[in-house]
Amino acid sequence: MKHDRTPSPSGTPRTTPFGSARTAVPHVVTVGIDGSYASMDAADWAAREALRHRAPLRLVHAGAPPALPARDRRVLRPADRARGVLDRAAITLAYVHPALEIHAQQPRGPAVPALLAASAQAESLVLGSRGLSGPTGFGGFLVGSVAGGVAARAERPVVLVRAGERPEDAHVPDAAGVPSRGTPYRPVVLGVDIEHPGDPAFAYAFAAAEVRGAPLHAVHAWTVRRPATGPPPSTAEPTDLPGLLGAEADARDRLGTLLAPWRRAFPQVEVVAEVVFGRPGHHLLKASLGASLLVIGRRVTTGPRLGRTAHSAVHRVSCPVAVVPYA
Structure with missing residues (x-):
């Protein structure tokens, strides 16, 4: 497990888990995804960050409503669509980063509270600059209501990654x-x-x-x-x-x-x-x-x-x- 060295008031380093100045948190990097290209760019950045710190990656699809019986079997239920997004993201990331340990989580309820809860159980939470903001996104570094709301309230570091971010950048x-x-x-x-x-x-x-x-x-x-x-x-x-x-x-x-x-x-x-x-x-x-x-x-x-x-x-x-x- 990687540790940082947080100086005490006297300047003497003391060892604590990475990202935490005084309290231990789970050694995991979490990323919120919704199936958009922007969230997948953020997920790839989070995967590389997890590998750098030798931490597992947790994929979270937040904001999905509770599963309801489908009247038409040809129509996927929201929970099934969310599971499909998580599965596709996990498969893609595992192919690109075979050494990465990946977990998936599908909390219920509104996106912001769900992501805030997820961030409290991670060393950092990564979100895309678009995708989580709904259909009003436009080109550039747009931070939507979900990403902005989480960044303004989270107990842990929140990393915002712009759409189109590449490893070589x-x-x-x-x-x-x-x-x-x-x-x-x-x-x-x-x-x-x-x-x-x-x-x-x-x-x-x-x-x-x-x-x-x-x-x-x-x-x-x-x-x-x-x-x-x-x-x-x-x-x-x-x-x-x-x-x-x-x-x-x-x-x-x-x-x-x-x-x-x-x-x-x-x-x-x-x-x-x-x-x-x-x-x-x-x-x-x-x-x-x-x-x-x-x-x-x-x-x-x-x-x-x-x-x-x-x-x-x-x-x-x-x-x-x-x-x-x-x-």
């Missing part, structure tokens, strides 16, 4: 600029809020980088603080330069302090820390263009919703996005 191009599965992984990007850092997001990002042999790119974006009274600040005047430089240096020092124990816990992971001025959403979008995975924390104390930065990221970035809840 996680790797840097080869010498000729051609997509390849044999080249090193692209960096894992971690969005850091130095005012409200969360250990689970750091743990997830560092473990993801380690298992990929990829560098970790930690990004913190800062802006000028709004004064308590008076009008908001406009563009910085030359006289503000010392204050701005001081604020940037302070942010860089605080980011370095937050990363220090994780660098010691994961010595094999190359860490690049970046402090930039501006809105986090813009800079995370920019960083994600060359990333294999973007990791963003979600503060559960703000309620069952995605924050502004997480909401922007899951709707705009092109790489998979892991939303990690923390207190």
Whole structure:
């Protein structure tokens, strides 16, 4: 079983199951599927993630109504259609990934509560960027009501994978600029809020980088603080330069302090820390263009919703996005 090394407050690593800062959870990666191409792309990503962490994969078809007697035997009952989706997905994934241990689950009830229950029994839950959102989907990285609702409420990390995601997309191009599965992984990007850092997001990002042999790119974006009274600040005047430089240096020092124990816990992971001025959403979008995975924390104390930065990221970035809840 793979473990991460979650630093204690003193900076001394302590061993806990991967993806969990303090409590043990089942060593399994779960993916929600509905038979769409988008959900199968997510399932293939989840299968590769499970293999990377030497964990079994659980396929969940959620939202199917209870089985009812069929009046016409030629018409498949909803439960039978769901079972068919699960069987086809399991067969396909087993053919592509023969070493993978696969389980299937068909919970009853509405999709969001069923997926939330499934996520609580997994190290991570993977969902497609389309497919689970119903017939209104359109091209691009669309996060529907189901995927967005689960990501905003889940107790465990939720990874959103866009439709069309390919294995080679996680790797840097080869010498000729051609997509390849044999080249090193692209960096894992971690969005850091130095005012409200969360250990689970750091743990997830560092473990993801380690298992990929990829560098970790930690990004913190800062802006000028709004004064308590008076009008908001406009563009910085030359006289503000010392204050701005001081604020940037302070942010860089605080980011370095937050990363220090994780660098010691994961010595094999190359860490690049970046402090930039501006809105986090813009800079995370920019960083994600060359990333294999973007990791963003979600503060559960703000309620069952995605924050502004997480909401922007899951709707705009092109790489998979892991939303990690923390207190």
